[in-house]
Amino acid sequence: MKPHVVIIGGGVTGLTAAFTLKQLASQENVALRCTVFEASSRLGGKILTHRERGFVMEGGPDSLLARKPEGTQLIRDLGIESEVVGSNTQSLKTYILHHGRLETMPPGTNMGIPAQIAPFASTKLLSPSGKARALMDLVLPKSTLEGDESLGHFLRRRLGDELVNNIVEPLLAGIYAGSVDELSLQATFPQFQTLESKYRSLILGSIAQRKNAPARTNTSGRSAFITLRGGLETLIERLYDNLQDFAELQTDTRVVALRKNSDGTYTVEVENQGETHAYPADAVILATPAFVTAQLLDPSLPEAGKLRQIHYVSTATVMLAYPKSRIDANLDASGFVIPRHENRAITACTWVSSKWPHTSPEDYVLIRCYVGRSGQTEALSLSDGDMASMVQGELKDILGIDAQPWFVKVTRWNDAMPQYGLNHIKVVKEVESALRQKLPGVLIAGAAYHGVGIPDCIAQGRLAGEKAYELTTTAAAPSGKASAPMVTS
């Protein structure tokens, strides 16, 4: 009987795990069975591209970081390198809303931390006292704190509140739709801690690093951010095509229970169209949000309850398309971000047709706004129509756009963004260690644990696939497993 690996969750993490299993099994000519169970009606999870009316519109992520090799490697493995598009290098600028006006983000910063003194000295985003406080970073001693601290606590003690509130927080926390004061330094931006320990000052460290690496384009001259011409969902579609002859990909199938059997194998119970089926498995990869993973593991692993400490934030994206002739605003940048204290429903705005010109017909302008972040979720309770009106009102205030959009598309992401709080790394390590000891054939992977970016998820999917392969092919596979599902209710 072929060993059977069950993957729960058909987002990019789960599909990459399946793809890795296929690669390894075919390299070594090993017979392996793989099933992916996905609760929703589509594969891809947070990766969702709408291709409509000549536009390529991302409802979820719009790009991946080119410098992280796992994303580009998967793109190569899938043979879609020719589809890669870099963000427009003519629109690298980012604006920040400040007292209701858009001000340019000072050039030469390391994620908001000054890496060049002149642009920082002249920015209108900070008062003279805010600048003076930030420059104290040059003389402040290293921290003697041990262990984790919040990203906000760390940045505030080095650079002061004003720089953090006006520049750094809207840039950094946006990645998590979070709050810098709640996110863990070690789990989100450990490189800042390294800068402090190596250079003492974040500014001096950023200046030193800048000498070795250009700020936003990589050495090949390509953009730091890449996407795929037909949208990021192309990645999911190619994974799907590639997995056809290897894995069973079952959508509309929710996993409701996971049990360890006395012979060391597992039983995965799923619900599909009102029926419950049980599947035997030699290894199981949970590539689900942490709260789902906790629920599935709880009965056999009480330590999994700790995963509930990983809170999730909801957000939404609002896409607006306008005829170019109706827009007077000069959309000469990738967009803007909005600090919390500006009290807007929009948290960030991408000028999609400027940043990614291939996404929009020549005569149209495409704008995407984010709504909702940790502690600012009121606008998410509005209906789609009211949220769109609120966003249009704010775009009028900020950009002077008075025109009616040709169409608006709202995509909601409820409980979608995992927050890496204090001690995140410790919590994940403890659960992983308990799994190794008590449920050795069960692995967890995905955005909740070791990085939320798509390349981080791909890396985790790959690693989980490799471990599941090792577990099922090096140990003698337990015998007597039924390969067909058993209907239990």
Ligand SMILES: Cc1cc2nc3c(=O)[nH]c(=O)nc-3n(C[C@H](O)[C@H](O)[C@H](O)COP(=O)(O)OP(=O)(O)OC[C@H]3O[C@@H](n4cnc5c(N)ncnc54)[C@H](O)[C@@H]3O)c2cc1C
């Ligand atoms: C609005 C938004 C913008 C983003 N922007 C970027 C960006 O520009 N760049 C970037 O790199 N990253 C970005 N991210 C983050 C990135 O998209 C995600 O972290 C990543 O796609 C998560 O992949 P995943 O497979 O781990 O999880 P998911 O995509 O969440 O997949 C998990 C899957 O598990 C399924 N599932 C849940 N419960 C069950 C169950 N009981 N049984 C079976 N299946 C189940 C779900 O339906 C889902 O399909 C963004 C995220 C969002 C929401």
